[in-house]
Amino acid sequence: MKLSKNFLAVIGLLSSISIALGLWISNENANPSAIDFIQRTYAGLYHDNSNSSSLDKADEIFSSSLFDLIRKEQQQQIESGEIGELSADPLCNCQDPTSVQIIEITAEVVEQDHATVLVTLSVSGIIEKLRINLVQEAQRWKIDDVAGNQIPSLRKSLIEN
Numbered sequence: 010m011k012l013s014k015n016f017l018a019v020i021g022l023l024s025s026i027s028i029a030l031g032l033w034i035s036n037e038n039a040n041p042s043a044i045d046f047i048q049r050t051y052a053g054l055y056h057d058n059s060n061s062s063s064l065d066k067a068d069e070i071f072s073s074s075l076f077d078l079i080r081k082e083q084q085q086q087i088e089s090g091e092i093g094e095l096s097a098d099p100l101c102n103c104q105d106p107t108s109v110q111i112i113e114i115t116a117e118v119v120e121q122d123h124a125t126v127l128v129t130l131s132v133s134g135i136i137e138k139l140r141i142n143l144v145q146e147a148q149r150w151k152i153d154d155v156a157g158n159q160i161p162s163l164r165k166s167l168i169e170n
Contacts (some may be wrong), residue, residue, distance in 0.1 A: 043124035043143050044116050046150035051128070055101060055109035062098040062106065070100075072144050072151040078167035085170070094166045100139070100152075101132055101161045108133040124150070 041049070050070055054061055062140065063070050067079050086093045101109045112129040120126075122145040130137045142154040155163040 013169050041150070043119055043150050044114060046143065047114055047126050047128065047141060049073065051100070051114070053113050055106045055111070056108055059106040063100040064098060070152055072146055072153040075153055075164055078164065082170060094170050097159075098157045099160070099163050100108055101130055102137055102157055103132045105133070112136070131134075143148070
């Protein structure tokens with residue numbers, strides 16, 4: 010009788026651990042980390058057969074406030090017929106997505122609702138380092154600003170324009 014109580018206790022404990030592990034894995038898949046979001050975004054945009062830009066999926070990638078600034082800039086470009094602040098994809102500072110190779114993606118700061126991720130790219134053989142600020146919107150990570158060699162702050166450049 011004592012053996013079966015111990016056996017049942019072990020089975021109960023293992024079941025609890027399995028359930029907890031399953032819930033943790035499920036939660037990780039439902040709410041990916043900031044780095045996971047950036048890795049998936051770059052992998053989806055920049056590959057050998059790519060012809061897309063982060064601006065093509067701006068509503069999925071950028072925060073609502075940055076998306077509004079991007080759309081305003083694009084509308085001004087259409088109305089004026091002139092190239093404005095967004096003459097290249099802000100996530101690579103490039104126009105050719107097939108020339109982008111990801112070297113490194115690291116987290117600098119990760120909080121519950123915001124994060125800063127550092128991205129090092131090779132764009133046509135030139136090293137580009139970007140600091141990407143992210144925020145949580147509706148329990149999803151979105152890019153709220155991009156800073157790099159070409160533009161110290163995408164958000165600031167769009168506001169000033």
